[in-house]
Amino acid sequence: MRATAAEATVLPAGGHARPDGLADGIARLRRALRRGARVADPENPLAVAQLELLSALVENPASRPGQIAQLLHMRPNTVTTIVNALVAHGMVSRAGADGDRRAVELTATEAGREAVRVWQTTNAGVLHLALSTLTAQQRRALAAAVPALDALARAVDLLADELPHALPAPALSASALPASALPASTLPASALPASTLPASDRLASDAPPPGGTRPDTRNVG
Numbered sequence: 001m002r003a004t005a006a007e008a009t010v011l012p013a014g015g016h017a018r019p020d021g022l023a024d025g026i027a028r029l030r031r032a033l034r035r036g037a038r039v040a041d042p043e044n045p046l047a048v049a050q051l052e053l054l055s056a057l058v059e060n061p062a063s064r065p066g067q068i069a070q071l072l073h074m075r076p077n078t079v080t081t082i083v084n085a086l087v088a089h090g091m092v093s094r095a096g097a098d099g100d101r102r103a104v105e106l107t108a109t110e111a112g113r114e115a116v117r118v119w120q121t122t123n124a125g126v127l128h129l130a131l132s133t134l135t136a137q138q139r140r141a142l143a144a145a146v147p148a149l150d151a152l153a154r155a156v157d158l159l160a161d162e163l164p165h166a167l168p169a170p171a172l173s174a175s176a177l178p179a180s181a182l183p184a185s186t187l188p189a190s191a192l193p194a195s196t197l198p199a200s201d202r203l204a205s206d207a208p209p210p211g212g213t214r215p216d217t218r219n220v221g
Contacts, residue, residue, distance in 0.1 A: 036126035
């Protein structure tokens with residue numbers, strides 16, 4: 001039987017997730033590629049979030065905003081803001097959905113598809129130039145790791161669909177994830193909006209502390 005991402009997750013002793021060399025290396029590679037691409041193509045007017053949304057539309061044409069928000073794990077209002085900017089750039093078009101004219105479908109225009117091609121080509125060029133500076137042994141090791149990295153990417157995508165319930169609650173602390181991503185049961189009452197608390201807790205939580213007003217705890221990231 002195939003294990004789910006949650007079952008396949010291995011935690012160190014004590015049940016708390018900690019950064020390791022692989023996670024740190026992937027994060028540094030991601031930052032380096034972004035920086036390298038910006039240096040290689042300083043005239044690119046699009047932000048990474050805009051390019052990632054465009055890439056998702058190239059791979060999933062005629063998607064609805066809600067589908068893109070779920071795919072990229074973005075808030076719907078964030079998707080709307082990015083789409084509005086891309087429409088203004090002529091890189092995304094809106095159209096009524098077949099069978100439901102009230103719904104909107106998004107498609108990358110030819111200008112949008114070209115922006116994605118340029119971005120991918122720039123990233124590939126930076127990566128291959130960097131690879132050329134490594135030893136033959138290092139290049140062989142990286143080539144051999146490609147299937148494992150591809151499997152890892154799919155596993156992370158699956159895990160993202162299962163969060164916040166994929167890991168035991170103690171492994172997901174407020175310092176690791178925004179409070180909105182944590183089950184309410186794992187948060188102290190002081191960190192929860194009053195509307196999510198039992199009535200018995202709501203009155204106490206709404207009372208200002210002695211000598212001042214109650215701090216705003218609604219901004220949970």
